[in-house]
Amino acid sequence: MTDPRLAELARLLPDLKLSTEPGDLEHHGRDWTRRWTPAPLAIAYPATVAEVQGIVRWANGQGVGLVPSGGRTGLSGGAVAAHGELVVTLDRMNRVLDFDPIDRTLTVQPGIALEAVHNAAREHSLIYPVDFAARGSCQIGGNIATNAGGIRVIRYGNTRQWVAGLKVVTGTGELLDLNRGLVKNASGYDFRHLVIGSEGTLGIVVEATLSLTSPPPPSQVMLLAIPAMDALMKVFAEARHSLSLGAFEFFTDRALHHVVAHGARRPFEEDHPFYVVAEFDVPDAAAEAAALAFFEFCLGEGWVVDGVISSSEAQAASLWRLREGITESLAPHKPYKNDVSVRISAVPAFMADMQTLLAAEYPDVDVVWFGHIGDGNLHINVLKPEGLDNAVFVAQCEHVTSLLVDTLHRHGGSISAEHGIGLVKKPWLGSVRSEAEIALMRGIKAVWDPNGIMNPGKLL
Numbered sequence: 001m002t003d004p005r006l007a008e009l010a011r012l013l014p015d016l017k018l019s020t021e022p023g024d025l026e027h028h029g030r031d032w033t034r035r036w037t038p039a040p041l042a043i044a045y046p047a048t049v050a051e052v053q054g055i056v057r058w059a060n061g062q063g064v065g066l067v068p069s070g071g072r073t074g075l076s077g078g079a080v081a082a083h084g085e086l087v088v089t090l091d092r093m094n095r096v097l098d099f100d101p102i103d104r105t106l107t108v109q110p111g112i113a114l115e116a117v118h119n120a121a122r123e124h125s126l127i128y129p130v131d132f133a134a135r136g137s138c139q140i141g142g143n144i145a146t147n148a149g150g151i152r153v154i155r156y157g158n159t160r161q162w163v164a165g166l167k168v169v170t171g172t173g174e175l176l177d178l179n180r181g182l183v184k185n186a187s188g189y190d191f192r193h194l195v196i197g198s199e200g201t202l203g204i205v206v207e208a209t210l211s212l213t214s215p216p217p218p219s220q221v222m223l224l225a226i227p228a229m230d231a232l233m234k235v236f237a238e239a240r241h242s243l244s245l246g247a248f249e250f251f252t253d254r255a256l257h258h259v260v261a262h263g264a265r266r267p268f269e270e271d272h273p274f275y276v277v278a279e280f281d282v283p284d285a286a287a288e289a290a291a292l293a294f295f296e297f298c299l300g301e302g303w304v305v306d307g308v309i310s311s312s313e314a315q316a317a318s319l320w321r322l323r324e325g326i327t328e329s330l331a332p333h334k335p336y337k338n339d340v341s342v343r344i345s346a347v348p349a350f351m352a353d354m355q356t357l358l359a360a361e362y363p364d365v366d367v368v369w370f371g372h373i374g375d376g377n378l379h380i381n382v383l384k385p386e387g388l389d390n391a392v393f394v395a396q397c398e399h400v401t402s403l404l405v406d407t408l409h410r411h412g413g414s415i416s417a418e419h420g421i422g423l424v425k426k427p428w429l430g431s432v433r434s435e436a437e438i439a440l441m442r443g444i445k446a447v448w449d450p451n452g453i454m455n456p457g458k459l460l
């Protein structure tokens with residue numbers, strides 16, 4: 001370690017694994033945004049809470065920024081290290097520490113992958129219900145830092161609902177043990193919820209106690225072809241009324257086009273403007289009959305023109321693939337991503353305004369809509385036209401985002417539903433949070449992280 005600051009860190013923490021290998025700097029310095037060139041000082045791989053505390057104290061002394069790093073599947077630049085920061089990867093802190101059958105909690109280290117949490121819960125015949133396509137590579141620490149949502153929010157809520165306790169190292173190196181798994185704890189400010197969604201700007205999550213729940217009854221997946229935008233929310237209202245919904249996701253014909261071009265099987269012979277993937281409980285024959293009746297009712301109303309209901313787990317998985325494979329299928333087109341939300345009741349009016357805006361602003365550009373429409377959360381991916389310089393493309397899209405912000409404002413929505421603010425959405429934080437709120441956020445940040453070493457430049 002030729003850098004004297006790193007030599008000092010190695011002296012203070014002789015067992016700490018550090019790397020300045022170019023491949024490691026590149027790999028750990030970026031997330032899925034690919035917009036910034038990674039340029040971290042080094043990568044630290046702590047194996048213990050004490051090492052995390054030591055790193056934070058060293059960073060305060062040296063004035064080095066720290067970027068906490070999970071699976072780096074983020075889409076807002078929250079885990080990017082492009083300015084000589086030390087990346088603190090939690091990869092080595094990836095174990096299950098405890099399971100409590102009475103509390104029905106699983107205590108884990110932050111670097112464990114979401115999928116490994118799912119598997120650990122299942123070993124005890126329980127589930128951890130937060131789920132999304134990046135499950136194999138994202139880590140629970142990152143899920144907590146961004147209050148990750150995903151495909152089952154409609155039934156189970158966001159990550160926040162499932163965190164019963166957190167251990168956190170603050171920006172001064174203090175170790176906090178927050179809430180300790182208590183169901184009831186009316187003792188003042190709940191710092192656990194402050195840390196959830198704070199995007200690594202207040203401290204580093206070093207342990208989490210997660211609530212688990214009973215598995216749902218057997219389910220089926222339905223893929224519906226929808227002829228018009230105004231039918232989408234009618235189908236949703238009817239589905240919520242007559243089915244026990246576990247997921248309700250939508251995508252457009254352009255999304256299907258890309259996911260099929262990427263290897264998925266085309267579900268219908270004809271193209272349709274919109275599709276819905278709905279998952280619902282089928283505990284008995286009556287529920288199965290109710291699902292068919294729902295489908296036929298929607299057909300009769302003209303809200304749905306075609307559909308498939310899964311008859312096996314393999315078929316359910318292949319229908320889910322049509323939705324879950326979208327992000328990966330778009331990645332080669334360097335998409336500019338919007339992740340917006342409005343109240344569920346505002347979705348129809350908002351979508352109509354959005355469609356007008358996007359058609360006017362992107363007349364010749366491939367714009368792909370999909371997302372968690374049952375939560376009021378839409379992902380709008382604008383694909384970069386071939387040959388267009390990326391910086392020019394981003395600048396054009398950011399101009400449209402500023403217009404989009406006005407539309408969102410009119411409908412009371414948010415510029416970031418679930419991906420976080422990070423670097424990507426920073427210019428528009430003020431469109432969702434008032435000046436007074438942002439001033440309070442800065443004040444809180446200054447208390448938790450007085451030297452500004454925690455994920456500098458992100459969120460605020």
Ligand code: 2HG
Nearest residue numbers: 133327337371379380381
């Ligand atoms: C999803 O819902 C993720 O699949 C990614 O939030 C969304 O790629 C996107 O824009």
Ligand code: ZN
Nearest residue numbers: 150371379418
């Ligand atoms: Zn999403």
